[in-house]
Amino acid sequence: MKTMLVDKYMIRKQNESVVLAQIIKYGTISRAEVAKLTGLNKATVSEITASLIEKELVEELGEGSGTKKGGRKPVLMGFNQQAGYTLNFDLGYNYVSSSLTYLDGSFVDTKKIKNFEVNRDNVMEILADIINDHRAKCQASSTYGLVGITIAIHGIVEDNRIVFTPYYNLDQLDIVAELGKLYDIPVIVENEANLTAVAEATFSSRDAEIVSLSIYSGIGAGVIINEQLHKGKAGKSGEVGHSTLYPNGRPCPCGNQGCLEQYCSEKAVLEAFSQETGLKAELNVLISEYREDNPVALQLIDEMAFHLSIGVNNLICHFSPETIFLNSAIIRKIPEILSLIKSHLSSSFNQEVALVNSKLGANATLYGAAAISIRRFLELKSLDLTVKES
Incomplete structure (x- = not known):
């Protein structure tokens, strides 16, 4: 019975x-x-x-x-999307972005702190200040209030724990446990690229098989197979940034040499630009010099596109997705990079895969974080919040 x-x-x-x-x-x-x-x-x-x-x-x-x-x-x-809220973070190595959203993912409040070092010593105080500030924006009349916090980590996450972060030391801190001491709210940590893929699958695409290539301090790929996030053993699926581009090449914090992200991540391109020109390693400076036909900037962007095309080709061969979304601040500012990448993809394997610039842009990670909390709270296996046709 x-x-x-x-x-x-x-x-x-x-x-x-x-x-x-x-x-x-x-x-x-x-x-x-x-x-x-x-x-x-x-x-x-x-x-x-x-x-x-x-x-x-x-x-x-x-x-x-x-x-x-x-x-x-x-x-x-x-x-009733206003029945509750989610609170979402994107923790970069030198910035923190956050959003407070309703249960349909629409933003209620956003914040961004940048140009400082994120580390295990300062991150809890920063998170607590932002959480408290966002919570003050929640309406008391909301039925469920704040239903979840999701934090995007630029590194590897397994079983809701940070296990490897190449550009900051957050792998030495149990953020979930520490926040649990302060708040009675479910907390999820997830890889940043995985969240961009969840965002595309939730808010912009109904394809069952997609890859989202995130190109910032490192390079990661979020992979959706049969409408579900594929994380692989120990959460290491999609670490395309640590695939070998040049054997015995540039050293990488992962312990390997010649990793893809050491040649075409945003961080790598900006550092190379600064070293070769003496100018600031800032995106707006690189863009300005590129538009002014600075030969160093032109060459670096061309090399970036070529190197990325190798990573894209490998993703297509490994996962055969319907669509690959590229999420990169540099590509948003120089969209012709997309055409340059496509020009290097001549294999017959590449021809049926759509390669598109993410419309969710810099907020993709926060949208994906919101989707994760919403799905957990509502106990849904999938969530479709794509724009409805009028």
Whole structure:
């Protein structure tokens, strides 16, 4: 009897997740449409939606249009995105970005602190100050308040613990445990590139197989296979930045030599630019010099595109995705880099893969972080918040 009750409960939870996912996906929908999409009978859908309305996760929006045959007009429902908030961080080696969002991922408040060293000694104080400031923006009338905190780490994460960070020492700190001492809020840490892939799969693409290539202090690839994040053993999937580009090449903090990210990450390109020109290792300076046809800047951008094309080619051969999203501040400022990369991809393996500049841009990591917290809170296997067609 106990097993039957457990099975019945699990089936009910699964059906509730299926119904809620469809309501979120379509934005405005009737009970009859939900029943048709899910294959559940109308009585079950009515029972589940009544529960979701009681939980204030769904709200009735009024009557829809009737059919040509007449009859009762359907009552439309929608997701109550203001029922709670998520708080999201992108911890770079020299900046901290954050966002407070509703449960549909829309930003309520954002902050960015930059041009300083992030390390294990200062990060907890910084996080606490930002969390407290964002929490003050949460409406007291919100049903669930702050439902989760997700932190993007530029390194390897396994089982919600930071295990390797090449450009700062946060792997020497258990951020989840430390925040747990201060707040009774679920905390998730995740690799930054993985979160950009989750963001693309949630907010901009309905492809089942995608890769998001994140090019900043290092280079990482978030991989979505069959609509699910692929993390590999010990969370090391997608560490394309540490694939060998040149054997016995430049040393890398990972212990290898000649890693891809030592030649075409944003950090590597800016440092090379500064060393060769004596100018500041700043993005706006590089862009300005590139537009002025500075030969060093031109050469570095051309080399960056060539080196990235090798990484892209390897990703295509390994994962055969439908789309590869490139997320890079340099590429956003110099979009012609995308054409340069494509010009180096002549293999027949490359021709059916779309290579696109991420529309989510610098906020992709924060969007992905929000999606992770939202999915956990709502107990959803997948979440579709792509822009609805009007």
